[in-house]
Amino acid sequence: MAGDKETLLGMGFDPARVEWALKATGNRGLQPAMDHILENESKPVPSMDAVSESAPAASNSSGAMDVDDDEDMEALQHLGVAGAGAVEAKSIKCSQCGKIFKNTALANYHAEKSGHDQFEESTEEVKPLTEEEKKQRLEELREKMAEKRAKKAAEDAIEAKANEHIRRKQGKDTHKIKEELQAKEVIKEAEQKRRDKVEDAKARAAVKAQIEADKKARAEKAAREKALREGREITDAPGTAGPANPGPAAAAVSSGxxxxxxxxxxxxxxxxxxGQPYTATLPSDSPLMAVAEYLAGQTLNVDIDTVSFAQHFPRKTFSRSDFSKSLRELGLTPSAVLIATP
Structure with a gap:
């Protein structure tokens, strides 16, 4: 109706939503249209062609209700209204609250909202609202609309607060997990650095020991060679195996x-x-084959039947026949650095 439309537009509602509400409620009145707007204000406005239009209540030209139609009779019976009598009905009255309605659509709407189910036909005609009544009705509708919007805003605020709490908790949990992972990485890196430092220290100590042993062996060899050249008696360092007065042949053998x-x-x-070097301490009487077996036990890349060993200083490559000789016989005591080729 034009009056309802103008009232809704005057309340500041969007014209498209007003058209949608009036069509969807079958122009049953201001209250149903406004309820429809408030209930669907968060939804997008559909195309008017897609909106199913509720059929408005029928009335005859004199303003009286036409209850001869089968559908209207069924609607009246559904509302608990007795069958139409000889008296011309001009409205429907709610027996429980006394309100009167000009058509079955409005009576149905009242029944849905209030839960009332007792209605009767009435000869009382629904009079048009005066200007004062319209203003009062409009003010009531505005207050109701403001109340509904305030209630919805409060519900939205509670929901937003709950969502924010969940979001913050998830953020804290994610940050905590990230910090724990970073702490574990720091500990892991520190442990790896410590292991690398220990291995480097061991490697440097082994190299230093080898250098000292080589220097000592070279010095002893030079001393023997000088004694042989000068025809002097060769005297081994304390603890050196061999006869007290070796002959020239024995001296030649012991020099190597x-x-x-x-x-x-x-x-x-x-x-x-x-790759990382391997460090082993073996009995000096162990054969070189024991070194091959030790290395094969440390890595799957080594085969004892094909592995070979060499020294960089003094430069020497050991043959397969040397594998049966002891580390002492091969001059590897007390320490040595070997290069293994798989």
Missing amino acids: VAGKDYAETRLQIRMSTG
Whole structure:
């Protein structure tokens, strides 16, 4: 109706939503249209062609209700209205609250909202609202609309607060997990640095020991060679195995063997393919084959039947026949650095 439309537009509602509400409620009145607007204000306005139009209540030209139609009779019976009598009905009255309605559509709407189910036909005609009544009705509708909007705003605020609480909790949990992972990485890196430092220290100590042993062996060898040239008696360092007065032949043999009789030999084994060196301490009487077996036990890349060993200083490559000789016989005591080729 034009009056309802103008009232809704005057209340500040969007024209498209007003058209939608009036069509969807079948122009049953201001209250149903406004309820429809408030209930669907968060939804987008559909195309008017897609909106199903509720059929408005029928009335005859004199303003009286036409109850001869089967559908209207069924609507009246559904509302609990007795069958139409001889008296011409001009409205429907709610027996429970006394309100009167000019058509069955408005009576149905009242029944849905109030839960009332007792209605009767009435000869009382629904009079048009006066200007004062219209203003009062409009003010009531505005207050109701403001109340509904305030209620919805409060519900939205509670929901937003709950969502914010969930979001913050998730953010804190994610930050905590990230900090724990970073702490674990720091600990892991520190442990790796410590292990690397220990391994480097061991490697430097082994190299230093090898250098000292080589220097000592070279010095002893030079001393023997000088004694042979000068025809002097060769005197071994304390603890050196061999006769007290070796002959020239024995001196020649002993000159190619490293000095003292050490019970154990410390070896640093480096792979020709690179990687971390292996450190082992073996009895000096162990054959070179024991070194191959030790290395094969440390890495699957080594086969004891094909592996070979060499020294960079003094430069020497050991043959397969040397694998049966002891570390002492090969001059590797008390320590040596071997290069292994798989």
